[in-house]
Amino acid sequence: MSKSRIYWTLQIVGWTALMMYEFVIYTAEYGFDLEYFLLSVANIFLAIGLTHIYRLIVRRWNWSTLPLPRLAFRVIASVIILGAIMSMVNIRLDHETIAYNLANQPFAFWGYISAWCKNMLTWVLAYTVYHYVEQTRLTELEKIMLKTSMREAEAKVLRSQLNPHFTFNALNSIRALVSEDPTKAQHSITQLSNILRNSLLADRRKTVELREELKTVEDYLELEKVRYEERLNYKIIADPKTLYWQVPPMMLQTLVENGIKHGVSKLAKGGKLTVESSLENNELMICIKNTGTLGNTDSGGVGLLNTAERLSILYGKEASFRIYQEKDDIVCSEIIIPMLSEGLMRYNGQVPERTQAE
Structure with a gap:
């Protein structure tokens, strides 16, 4: 299986499993709610879309080649932005539940955002670490190939x-x-x-x-x-x-x-x-x-x-x-x-x- 197919398989299976898990927990506590089910499905597509955009940005600007401090700053900023977007969209779609939680628990809003940031942090760290390790491995392989090529060229000179x-x-x-x-x-x-x-x-x-x-x-x-x-x-x-x-x-x-x-x-x-x-x-x-x-x-x-x-x-x-x-x-x-x-x-x-x- 190609890396692209593995990536999309993990994206679909991973986000679907997470959203359906949360839907099952919600259903067990409050009963089946069609509107919440549709919200969960919408979140699957939204999460896949946002994380894929993050992936394109990482590959386009070669974040994996950056020093760790600069990379860490970008990762943290990305997690906050992705979590905030997911929160804002869900607040608009799930306004009744949010309004109830805000009325009874004033700090629920920040917990709501932190929950989405935690989910995004897990995905972003997993992808960034993998991509960083992969890029490092390819860089080392290129160095080895270059060194081998140079040694072979040197050997040809010595033979000549x-x-x-x-x-x-x-x-x-x-x-x-x-x-x-x-x-x-x-x-x-x-x-x-x-x-x-x-x-x-x-x-x-x-x-x-x-x-x-x-x-x-x-x-x-x-x-x-x-x-x-x-x-x-x-x-x-x-x-x-x-x-x-x-x-x-x-x-x-x-x-x-x-x-x-x-x-x-x-x-x-x-x-x-x-x-x-x-x-x-x-x-x-x-x-x-x-x-x-x-x-x-x-x-x-x-x-x-x-x-x-x-x-x-x-x-x-x-x-x-x-x-x-x-x-x-x-x-x-x-x-x-x-x-x-x-x-x-x-x-x-x-x-x-x-x-x-x-």
């Missing part, structure tokens, strides 16, 4: 900052092959095309499966091996149960690039790079280890800062990232990501092919 660095390094790797080995150059261009396609799709997706991200990393490392040849040895070891976990796209490639640029490439004899994924306490742990020292590693670069920010945007405090010196000549970049609902549920028990190059 990865592409220029990657493209530049990959093209440098292919350039050397064009004249030396055209066939391999063609294969490398295909690999680069796949990586660039994934990097373009990264702007449209918040997360991708780990197996897809590892394939991108493998293509990137194959291109870098063209550049560094025997100076670069890499290994990718993935626990099959982790391959369907969701990770931010192009994030691992950034860390691998960082490890090569600030670790392996700075050593005359080159070095090794290992990417390993495993499950630890129902969380995905990814370790990227490269030969080098933390002093030579860009521990505060844009790429690493982006990694931490992207994890924070997607997972909050449940995810973590750190880079540290694991051994004298080994730097480790460690990522911990919580499980998403579709993570292990999509794992079908098959052991995907493990990528490895020595």
Whole structure:
């Protein structure tokens, strides 16, 4: 049922029940009176009309957005006005009863008005409080949606900052092959095309499966091996149960690039790079280890800062990232990501092919 139908149902049922209750009490004490019955019916329509006008005023001027003191003043004033109107109309219609009460009870008039104000106060408070709470809830929801939109826009900016660095390094790797080995150059261009396609799709997706991200990393490392040849040895070891976990796209490639640029490439004899994924306490742990020292590693670069920010945007405090010196000549970049609902549920028990190059 729509809110409009609920509103009109409550209006009709509520005011009818109140007026008929008062009519039954009157009838039990004085007997049936057709004129009083018609007066009660008229009061039903009058009360519905007046309270509906109040509702239109509240919605038209957005009273629910006002500070509580100003809203309270308007509510009190509205109750007095509505109660006075109901009283004045009933005094005109029920003049014989009113005249008798005024003659025998001088203060009956004020009691008459206060009774109608009490009825109106009950309706006005119920509607105003509901509308105020509803408006507050919608305002909070809009703030959450705006915050989410801003964080998503920020995440897109962070992802887009990865592409220029990657493209530049990959093209440098292919350039050397064009004249030396055209066939391999063609294969490398295909690999680069796949990586660039994934990097373009990264702007449209918040997360991708780990197996897809590892394939991108493998293509990137194959291109870098063209550049560094025997100076670069890499290994990718993935626990099959982790391959369907969701990770931010192009994030691992950034860390691998960082490890090569600030670790392996700075050593005359080159070095090794290992990417390993495993499950630890129902969380995905990814370790990227490269030969080098933390002093030579860009521990505060844009790429690493982006990694931490992207994890924070997607997972909050449940995810973590750190880079540290694991051994004298080994730097480790460690990522911990919580499980998403579709993570292990999509794992079908098959052991995907493990990528490895020595």
